[in-house]
Amino acid sequence: MSSRVLTLPNILSALRLLGVPVFLWAIVTERDGLALVLLAGSGITDYLDGKIARHYGLVTRVGQLLDPVADRLYIVSTLLGLAWREIIPWWLVAVLFAREAFMAVVVLVAKRHGWLGLPVHFAGKAATFNLLYAFPLLLLADGDGTWARIAEPVGWAFAWWGTGLYWLAGILYAVQLRRLLAARTAVVA
Template identity: 30%
Template sequence: MSIPNVITLIRILLVPVIVWAIASNEMEIAFAVFVIAGISDAVDGFLAKRFNMASELGAMLDPLADKALLVSIYVALGIWGAVPRWIVILVVSRDIMIVGAVIVSWVLGKPVPMKPLMVSKLNTVAQVTFAAVVLAALAFGFAWEPYDLILMGIVAVLTLLSVSLYLVEWTRHMGTGERGH
């Protein structure tokens, strides 16, 4: 168990803390823990790359931690009423579709290579930024209209574009005659 993997596991354990904080209207705590989770993501990635500590387990745990964190925050903020439910449904549905497609490809013996698309990386940045700004606005009581609508629109467009491109890639992959390794 490498140090980056331990840090990633700690990030996963922070998810229920953030959800509890949001549900308890402890937005300062939710924001602080979100920032800690974000820093831990950068630190584990830096350590894995810089000190050659990357592992197969880490390659699976890191995106799982990111998805668990973002999906949980969006669901909690949606239930709390801080973000519209349609954006929660969009963000969560995208991740469910991607995970479902990966599982189907494994079951059918044609595993999809796990390589994030550039639009997916931009989508993640937009989703994280939107969640961070919503939590900060709730924690520190500032209004950020109309920027909230602009950022939410960017999240929606990038989420739709990302899932569409993944679907195209997955359909292309599944249509080839090659079997997975």
Template identity: 35%
Template sequence: MTVPNFITIFRFLLVPVVILALLSDDKEWALVCFVVAGVSDGVDGFIARHFNQRSTLGAYLDPMADKLLLVSVFVVLGFMGELPLWLVVMAVSRDALIVCAVLLSTIMGNPVTVKPLFVSKANTAAQIVLAIVVLAELAFAESFGPTRFLLVWLCAVLTVGSAAAYLVQWLRHMGRDEQAGH
């Protein structure tokens, strides 16, 4: 266990805190905890890279913690009517399809290594910014004008682009296995 792994576990523990804060109408606390989780993500990455504390466990835990937080916040904001349900379904479906593709390829004896693509990193960044904007609007009872609307559409485009890019990558990987006669 490395220091970054403990920080990542802390981020896992923040997920129910953020969700309970949202459901308890404590928007300020939800925003603070979400931002703390985001900062902790940067801190654990910095420590892992600069102090040679990378680990196999951390390579799995870190993206899991990020996805759990984002998916949970998106789902709750969707049910609260703060995000369009179609965007929530789109974002959650993309993540579920990626997990299913990885599991299927592993079950078929042709495990695929998923490396984050640029479009996927951009998608995650846009989702984080959208979540922060929505949480900040709720916490401060302010509107940031068309920012939320624009971010919703940016997330939609990036989600579709990211899903398509991963699908192409996965199909090529699985096709190579078929050509090799497995």
């Protein structure tokens, strides 16, 4: 893992972070075209930053911190914006925020035992992918016409899969942490 800061994957993650307030403004003020472009761009750059980092050996500690922060901020801002506009129900926001609270506890326990983070699971990446593609489709479904009618069931399918995978990934992280703690205890004993 590199200690470099200025890499293409890190720049892509930083651009995603800079786009969060613009996206939130666009969704709340119903500038849906801009919100869709920013959200789609976020999904594309989320995929590219990881792919480029792994393929070209540009994995950095900064990137490991920036990428999930950008993901979480887009998910939080999108959830709040879509719920504010009554495109998604507030209970879905609560279910996804509950998973974030659960993960906060897992991360705190990991840090208390000296681990700065846990390796990323495919389920977590798949959950983020599903959620980042569900949201623009649900936003598109808020309109009228053929595209809105097509986008709605596809968007909800991504949302349900993403929510399920989001919780599955959280449980996998907790199981992984439990195994690490058990292995540490076995070595000490």
